[in-house]
Amino acid sequence: AISAISSDERIGLISGEDALKLVKDLAVNVEFGYGSGLSINNEQSDEFGSLEYYVQTFRHGSDDMPSSSRKSKIYAMDCEMVKTIAGPELARVSLIEYSRSCCGDDDECDERVEANEKSVVVLDELVKPRRPVLDYLSEFSGVTPSMLENVATRIEDIQIKLLSLIEENDIIVGHSLENDLKALRLVHNRIVDTSV
DSSP, X not given: OHHHHHOGGGGGGOXXXXXXXXXXXXXXXXXXXXXXXXXXXXXXXXXXXXXXXXXXXOOSSOSSSOOOOOOOOEEEEEEEEEEETTEEEEEEEEEEEEOGGGTTOSSOOOXXXXXXXXXXXXXXXXXXXXSOEEEOOHHHHOOOHHHHTTOOOOHHHHHHHXXXXXXXXXXXXXXXXXXXXXXXXXXXXXXXXXXX
């Protein structure tokens, strides 16, 4: 299952039910807060709970095919949520990669960035919540009903994309990342939270 999301060429081929099956196979149990006793075991209390799972970033490659020797990457992440009957749900995710290749290293510039740029948007997508939206929180999120009207992307599609981009040794920077990672149902240990 892991090799299926480690290959960038095939990532566009995984979506919908296939993405949900893969995310279910990769699901992990999580516990929030030191000694909080709050544990999430991927079983939710409503009808949609069986369709939502936490996943964890990992080292790409395998024992017989080691991970690339690339340096750890640095990403900035932000998520926007809407209010549903179950609380906040993901409605938009943005991920920017800081590019070292154009910042004084001897490497050639990454083809996605201009020579004078230091970052590139690698993901900026709207996400269709599973539950009915009670409040779009537009004044904070910028998300409106018309923006989500024809969106088919679900959280598991985003999880697969994020797992194909972010390895366990990469660093994610953001503000109040705990909320974003919960909304994404993503476990990642190397973070810099600017709200702390």
